[in-house]
Amino acid sequence: MKVKIALFFSILFISMIITPTIITLVDESQDISIFLNLTEEEEEKHSKETYKELKVYHNTDLNIFFRKIQKKKNVVFFSKNYVSEYLKITTPPPEFVL
Incomplete structure:
Protein backbone atom coordinates (compact mmCIF):
# COMPACT_ATOMS: atom_id res chain seq x y z
CA MET A 1 0.00 0.00 0.00
CA LYS A 2 2.84 2.41 0.86
CA VAL A 3 4.51 1.64 -2.45
CA LYS A 4 1.33 2.46 -4.36
CA ILE A 5 0.91 5.78 -2.55
CA ALA A 6 4.56 6.69 -3.13
CA LEU A 7 4.26 5.75 -6.80
CA PHE A 8 1.09 7.85 -7.19
CA PHE A 9 2.68 10.98 -5.69
CA SER A 10 5.88 10.43 -7.69
CA ILE A 11 3.93 10.25 -10.94
CA LEU A 12 1.90 13.32 -9.93
CA PHE A 13 5.05 15.29 -9.12
CA ILE A 14 6.82 14.27 -12.32
CA SER A 15 3.77 15.12 -14.42
CA MET A 16 3.55 18.59 -12.85
CA ILE A 17 7.19 19.19 -13.76
CA ILE A 18 7.05 17.75 -17.28
CA THR A 19 3.63 19.06 -18.43
CA GLU A 28 4.45 26.98 -29.05
CA SER A 29 1.39 29.24 -29.02
CA GLN A 30 -0.16 27.54 -25.96
CA ASP A 31 -0.33 29.49 -22.72
CA ILE A 32 1.27 27.49 -19.91
CA SER A 33 0.97 30.20 -17.24
CA ILE A 34 -1.85 28.21 -15.62
CA PHE A 35 0.57 25.45 -14.69
CA LEU A 36 3.23 27.88 -13.52
CA ASN A 37 0.93 29.99 -11.30
CA LEU A 38 -0.92 27.28 -9.39
CA THR A 39 0.74 28.16 -6.10
CA GLU A 40 -0.01 31.87 -6.37
CA GLU A 41 -3.75 31.21 -6.48
CA GLU A 42 -3.52 29.16 -3.31
CA GLU A 43 -1.60 31.93 -1.57
CA GLU A 44 -4.24 34.50 -2.54
CA LYS A 45 -7.01 32.38 -1.03
CA HIS A 46 -5.21 32.07 2.29
CA SER A 47 -4.20 35.73 2.48
CA LYS A 48 -7.60 36.70 3.93
CA GLU A 49 -6.83 35.10 7.27
CA THR A 50 -7.10 37.35 10.28
CA TYR A 51 -4.46 37.51 12.93
CA LYS A 52 -5.42 37.51 16.57
CA GLU A 53 -3.40 38.85 19.44
CA LEU A 54 -1.95 36.24 21.75
CA LYS A 55 -1.33 37.13 25.36
CA VAL A 56 1.41 35.30 27.23
CA TYR A 57 1.28 35.07 30.99
CA HIS A 58 4.42 34.18 32.88
CA ASN A 59 3.71 31.96 35.82
CA THR A 60 6.60 30.97 38.03
CA ASP A 61 4.68 28.03 39.50
CA LEU A 62 4.51 26.37 36.10
CA ASN A 63 8.21 26.96 35.50
CA ILE A 64 9.08 25.20 38.75
CA PHE A 65 6.79 22.31 37.83
CA PHE A 66 8.39 21.87 34.40
CA ARG A 67 11.90 22.07 35.85
CA LYS A 68 11.11 19.18 38.19
CA ILE A 69 9.85 17.11 35.27
CA GLN A 70 12.90 18.00 33.19
CA LYS A 71 15.27 16.97 35.98
CA LYS A 72 13.56 13.60 36.20
CA LYS A 73 13.94 13.02 32.46
CA ASN A 74 17.69 13.74 32.46
CA VAL A 75 19.12 10.29 33.05
CA VAL A 76 22.86 9.92 33.24
CA PHE A 77 24.38 6.63 32.12
CA PHE A 78 27.41 5.33 33.95
CA SER A 79 29.25 2.14 33.15
CA LYS A 80 32.23 0.81 35.02
CA ASN A 81 33.24 -1.39 32.09
CA TYR A 82 33.53 1.45 29.57
CA VAL A 83 37.06 2.19 28.39
CA SER A 84 37.61 5.13 26.07
CA GLU A 85 39.75 4.37 23.02
CA TYR A 86 40.11 8.08 22.27
CA LEU A 87 43.01 8.57 24.68
CA LYS A 88 44.96 5.68 23.18
CA ILE A 89 44.82 6.97 19.60
CA THR A 90 47.50 9.54 18.85
CA THR A 91 47.82 11.19 15.47
CA PRO A 92 50.26 13.85 14.37
CA PRO A 93 48.95 17.29 13.48
CA PRO A 94 48.17 17.90 9.79
CA GLU A 95 50.94 19.23 7.58
CA PHE A 96 50.67 22.83 6.48
CA VAL A 97 50.68 22.94 2.67
CA LEU A 98 50.93 26.16 0.65
Missing part, protein backbone atom coordinates in the same frame (compact mmCIF):
# COMPACT_ATOMS: atom_id res chain seq x y z
CA PRO A 20 4.69 22.66 -19.32
CA THR A 21 7.65 21.36 -21.32
CA ILE A 22 5.56 18.88 -23.29
CA ILE A 23 2.88 21.49 -24.03
CA THR A 24 5.53 23.92 -25.25
CA LEU A 25 7.11 21.30 -27.51
CA VAL A 26 3.76 20.32 -29.03
CA ASP A 27 2.44 23.83 -29.67
Whole structure:
Protein backbone atom coordinates (compact mmCIF):
# COMPACT_ATOMS: atom_id res chain seq x y z
CA MET A 1 0.00 0.00 0.00
CA LYS A 2 2.84 2.41 0.86
CA VAL A 3 4.51 1.64 -2.45
CA LYS A 4 1.33 2.46 -4.36
CA ILE A 5 0.91 5.78 -2.55
CA ALA A 6 4.56 6.69 -3.13
CA LEU A 7 4.26 5.75 -6.80
CA PHE A 8 1.09 7.85 -7.19
CA PHE A 9 2.68 10.98 -5.69
CA SER A 10 5.88 10.43 -7.69
CA ILE A 11 3.93 10.25 -10.94
CA LEU A 12 1.90 13.32 -9.93
CA PHE A 13 5.05 15.29 -9.12
CA ILE A 14 6.82 14.27 -12.32
CA SER A 15 3.77 15.12 -14.42
CA MET A 16 3.55 18.59 -12.85
CA ILE A 17 7.19 19.19 -13.76
CA ILE A 18 7.05 17.75 -17.28
CA THR A 19 3.63 19.06 -18.43
CA PRO A 20 4.69 22.66 -19.32
CA THR A 21 7.65 21.36 -21.32
CA ILE A 22 5.56 18.88 -23.29
CA ILE A 23 2.88 21.49 -24.03
CA THR A 24 5.53 23.92 -25.25
CA LEU A 25 7.11 21.30 -27.51
CA VAL A 26 3.76 20.32 -29.03
CA ASP A 27 2.44 23.83 -29.67
CA GLU A 28 4.45 26.98 -29.05
CA SER A 29 1.39 29.24 -29.02
CA GLN A 30 -0.16 27.54 -25.96
CA ASP A 31 -0.33 29.49 -22.72
CA ILE A 32 1.27 27.49 -19.91
CA SER A 33 0.97 30.20 -17.24
CA ILE A 34 -1.85 28.21 -15.62
CA PHE A 35 0.57 25.45 -14.69
CA LEU A 36 3.23 27.88 -13.52
CA ASN A 37 0.93 29.99 -11.30
CA LEU A 38 -0.92 27.28 -9.39
CA THR A 39 0.74 28.16 -6.10
CA GLU A 40 -0.01 31.87 -6.37
CA GLU A 41 -3.75 31.21 -6.48
CA GLU A 42 -3.52 29.16 -3.31
CA GLU A 43 -1.60 31.93 -1.57
CA GLU A 44 -4.24 34.50 -2.54
CA LYS A 45 -7.01 32.38 -1.03
CA HIS A 46 -5.21 32.07 2.29
CA SER A 47 -4.20 35.73 2.48
CA LYS A 48 -7.60 36.70 3.93
CA GLU A 49 -6.83 35.10 7.27
CA THR A 50 -7.10 37.35 10.28
CA TYR A 51 -4.46 37.51 12.93
CA LYS A 52 -5.42 37.51 16.57
CA GLU A 53 -3.40 38.85 19.44
CA LEU A 54 -1.95 36.24 21.75
CA LYS A 55 -1.33 37.13 25.36
CA VAL A 56 1.41 35.30 27.23
CA TYR A 57 1.28 35.07 30.99
CA HIS A 58 4.42 34.18 32.88
CA ASN A 59 3.71 31.96 35.82
CA THR A 60 6.60 30.97 38.03
CA ASP A 61 4.68 28.03 39.50
CA LEU A 62 4.51 26.37 36.10
CA ASN A 63 8.21 26.96 35.50
CA ILE A 64 9.08 25.20 38.75
CA PHE A 65 6.79 22.31 37.83
CA PHE A 66 8.39 21.87 34.40
CA ARG A 67 11.90 22.07 35.85
CA LYS A 68 11.11 19.18 38.19
CA ILE A 69 9.85 17.11 35.27
CA GLN A 70 12.90 18.00 33.19
CA LYS A 71 15.27 16.97 35.98
CA LYS A 72 13.56 13.60 36.20
CA LYS A 73 13.94 13.02 32.46
CA ASN A 74 17.69 13.74 32.46
CA VAL A 75 19.12 10.29 33.05
CA VAL A 76 22.86 9.92 33.24
CA PHE A 77 24.38 6.63 32.12
CA PHE A 78 27.41 5.33 33.95
CA SER A 79 29.25 2.14 33.15
CA LYS A 80 32.23 0.81 35.02
CA ASN A 81 33.24 -1.39 32.09
CA TYR A 82 33.53 1.45 29.57
CA VAL A 83 37.06 2.19 28.39
CA SER A 84 37.61 5.13 26.07
CA GLU A 85 39.75 4.37 23.02
CA TYR A 86 40.11 8.08 22.27
CA LEU A 87 43.01 8.57 24.68
CA LYS A 88 44.96 5.68 23.18
CA ILE A 89 44.82 6.97 19.60
CA THR A 90 47.50 9.54 18.85
CA THR A 91 47.82 11.19 15.47
CA PRO A 92 50.26 13.85 14.37
CA PRO A 93 48.95 17.29 13.48
CA PRO A 94 48.17 17.90 9.79
CA GLU A 95 50.94 19.23 7.58
CA PHE A 96 50.67 22.83 6.48
CA VAL A 97 50.68 22.94 2.67
CA LEU A 98 50.93 26.16 0.65
